[in-house]
Amino acid sequence: MALKYSNKINKIRSIALGLVFAGMIIMYIGLFFRETEWLMLSFMILGVLAIGLSTVIYFWIGMLSTRAVPVECPSCGKQTKMLGRVDACMFCKEPLTLDKDLEGKEFDEKYNSKQYQKEQES
Ligand SMILES: [Zn+2]
Numbered sequence: 001m002a003l004k005y006s007n008k009i010n011k012i013r014s015i016a017l018g019l020v021f022a023g024m025i026i027m028y029i030g031l032f033f034r035e036t037e038w039l040m041l042s043f044m045i046l047g048v049l050a051i052g053l054s055t056v057i058y059f060w061i062g063m064l065s066t067r068a069v070p071v072e073c074p075s076c077g078k079q080t081k082m083l084g085r086v087d088a089c090m091f092c093k094e095p096l097t098l099d100k101d102l103e104g105k106e107f108d109e110k111y112n113s114k115q116y117q118k119e120q121e122s
Pocket of ligand 1: 073074075076077078089090091092093094
């Protein structure tokens with residue numbers, strides 16, 4: 001079963017990669033406004049900000065990875081990393097959980113939310 005949901009670390013990584021490209025495209029667009037200095041400068045600054053932000057995100061992924069739990073995917077047998085109570089395999093998107101109570105239940109991202117956990121406890 002293909003999930004719309006994908007592995008969190010992979011997802012964040014693709015956002016960061018997207019930002020690098022966005023930053024480059026923004027700076028490239030800026031070159032078209034060479035005659036209007038302030039406009040070109042604004043594009044350049046925006047581009048640099050996007051790339052700077054992606055660097056921060058990459059740094060954040062690095063920190064998240066150290067907290068991620070390495071598990072062997074029961075479906076494809078590869079080593080994957082998961083974050084939170086529920087996550088998906090990086091390779092085959094098999095839903096994974098660390099929580100025995102959630103085993104066999106339909107995959108839902110809400111299990112990761114703090115609000116939901118609070119509701120369950122009360
Ligand atoms: Zn897998």
